[in-house]
Amino acid sequence: MATKIYAALLRGINVGGSRKVPMARLRPLLEGLGHSGVRTYLQSGNAVFTADHGDEESLAAELSAALAVEFGFTVDVLVRDADYLRAVADGCPFPAAALEGKQLHVTYFSAPVDAARYADIDQAAFLPEEFRLGDRALYLYAPDGLGRSKLGEALARPALTKGLIATSRNWNTVSKLVELTDA
16 A cells, blocks of 8 residues: 555544543554654644555544553544545635634534535524535534534534534644645
8 A cells, every 4th residue: 555644633632621632642652553754733633644554444443442542531533634635625615715714614524424414404594604515524614713603503413413423623723734744
């Protein structure tokens, strides 16, 4: 297999509570799995690495299992390659360059989602907030930020994410992950 650059997106860590995964411990954990060029970004569970084995799903499962052994709790992990991350950024349906990073978010999903999953959400009721679906991703425009977003809250309901791993990143992080994975 050819060497590829990936980003690992860890869900629900370092946001309070007991689910702490220090990036200083994540880097050697990834290296111990045979990956190279390991870098982390922020404390919210973003790591970039090069792998010469596996695919997105097997790499995510391998890292999730290693995190459970290392930290004693389960962490949902998505792994996406550089081409996918670039395609998600390039496919943004909102004018990203004209917005602040905190106004635009991408939720990455473990599997494709279709419009039927969100059919019960009355988008007009949430304006000026909006969302659009992409390839295993959901783009959310929240002009007042995610913390104040009523639409973001509605989209995060467990019934809508059932059967999926879903993890969100603001546009600054989306852009930085593309930059870090560009060879």
